[in-house]
Amino acid sequence: MGESTVSSSSSAKANLERLENGPPIFSRALLEYVDRVWRSGEEGKLVINDIYGNPHEDETDPHWKPNDQEREGYGPYTSSISYKSYQALADDSRRWSSGDGATVDPEDEIDWPPKVPISIVCCSFFHGTGSFEEVHTAYQESSVQWLKSDACATLKEKLTAALRGTVPIDRIVCFALGNLQRDNDDASHTQHACIQTLREMLPKGDSGEAVPVWAQDPGYTDIDKRILTALDIVVVNDPQGFLAITPNTLVVSLSPDVPVRQIIADVQWPAALICDTVHADDTDFEKRSFIEFGGSKVPVSPYMTDPCSKRVQAMVEGCTSFAFPKSPHFGGTTVYLRKLES
Template structure:
């Protein structure tokens, strides 16, 4: 008897499903589209018990709301401390996790304001700031940009590990002010990240930045948008490539060719070795590589590592369609 997986499919059925999805993707069928994101968003926000959507294999299936709210706790009276042991391997390991629901960071508004002022000042005096302005002034004048939508910049923090998020938000305002001078009109700024809290919202609103709930950052992206993301934990590039091609993107550099990826071993100073996956959460794809062929690009060098390796992509003119799939077919 064939082994059954969690989805009830045999090995043969899973392989057939994978082949169907691969063929569908190669034919240009989008994995992400606005109508379905809207449908799922409505399902999550309303009291509907179920929703029917089309799966990656083209088949309809029903998702039922799980009303349970179980919280699992370790209640062994002899347990005084549970240490964390990590197992690093190229194969997945089955593990038991002891977790709790975290409430996140709760920094005061005054602390966020002071921290931002420091990092914004550093940013405005930095070489990457000057480089970004030069790139924007030389590449965006030909475009019609009305809004900026940034993904995954993170909640604003105080203290350790605060620099990247503050600097990246400061960069959004730099982009807006530069584009406003070029276009001669106001540019709206939006951000989407599930980690934002009420203090973030209050502070960002004071800076003219509006938080959009998931998935409305993607839904509001259009042909006049500049998309900005830095190492997000969702496949921003693939979602954008499937839905609407924006006027410009500033995001992690897209590899022009598909390279063979392999796990590698890293060794700590104490001699402990661990395995590192070659796969990220915002990967390139054949469709993303096809998309960026229709954009001019300039590399944004950041030696301070607040942005890692970014490239500024600006749409080549004329553009036949704002929809990625349609345009790639026509061209």
């Protein structure tokens, strides 16, 4: 291992410690600002400080677009909000970035992306080729299978017992439950069906209505939104889901591509959380694997897209918890419920 790699790893660890011991990166004020600019197009500019306090500007509708041709089943490239985890912000290694999948020499004069927690990127999301009727039928079939499953029955039993003595829940906010149109993959259908089960189990409001549900996923299509609207699930734009979280919210987030747990740990600790099991962060910045991409081997970050952190650990510390019942669509998931203060 080269000396520069060891030095970079040591620097990254120091950066991570500094960031975790400092003020929250994803403050509510920052997300409210991003939401305001994103919705109103405030001069088309998003200005956010990097981790060193230097301002950086992003256009909300950047002129730059990828050269790739549109792929079958995918929509056009559009602007999207991107979040960097604490680990990604701390990481000093320069992994790759010529824009065409080729590796680059770390010593080359390259305009590396700034270390800002939130930025604007261009993305193309999977849109599928199925009709509304086909997707809706597939969802209904998966929903029936979920309701018949042992996992559903066990979840009802365990959650009913666990809700006693915990903070009341008056809303559900979901992140990254996925596009409903992927062929041969009913994980997203099952996860959305599970949300309906959770809603039915929670106490109704004074008016007798079930708790409201919000869902945020930039990959939702018009067909997805029609189906979710029929299920009385409100689809919100990024970052409104994060801003909708209150101390009495159940958050459901399953293997997202953004650091959802770190964001909510900074913005608002919810009453309950269903997510990938929280572990102590064991990021080894020296350990990198490689994959084939664009005809070249490129290194992969040694941390997840939704990594843990000290604040994430603190958020679930002292919670009542149980492993989500065994299911191929909820692997490695834990249910956390905040206890009532005595």
